[in-house]
Amino acid sequence: MTTHTDSSRTTTTISTSTSTPLVEQQRPTYDSIPFFRKRWLITVLFFVFIPAMIVLCLTGPVYQNNKGTATEWTSAQRYQAAIGGAVFMAIGLARLFAMPAS
Numbered sequence: 849m850t851t852h853t854d855s856s857r858t859t860t861t862i863s864t865s866t867s868t869p870l871v872e873q874q875r876p877t878y879d880s881i882p883f884f885r886k887r888w889l890i891t892v893l894f895f896v897f898i899p900a901m902i903v904l905c906l907t908g909p910v911y912q913n914n915k916g917t918a919t920e921w922t923s924a925q926r927y928q929a930a931i932g933g934a935v936f937m938a939i940g941l942a943r944l945f946a947m948p949a950s
Contacts, residue, residue: 875917887912887921890929898937905930 883889890910893901904910905926911918921929 875919876911878911878913878916878918881911881918885909885911894929894933894936898933902930902933902937905933 878886884904885908887910890901890904893904910921910926910929912921913919
């Protein structure tokens with residue numbers, strides 16, 4: 849930091865280095881993520897129990913494996929999975945209740 853003083857004003861210049869970040873963000877390893885927040889479980893739940901998949905997508909982050917590190921799904925990806933599951937479940941329920949009684 850350098851300070852220049854003139855009779856009418858004082859100027860302060862602060863230099864920062866842009867090559868090194870102040871705080872380097874560490875990505876968690878995929879193994880440190882709980883199993884219920886991993887993408888494989890969301891996929892299995894889509895075929896086994898859709899309501900649980902919807903709850904998991906809407907209540908917290910979902911992670912996928914990216915070369916050993918965990919990459920978090922965006923909110924849009926989580927909402928798309930939840931809406932897709934809800935539509936799929938609604939179609940199944942509509943077909944179930946539309947069947948004639950035998």
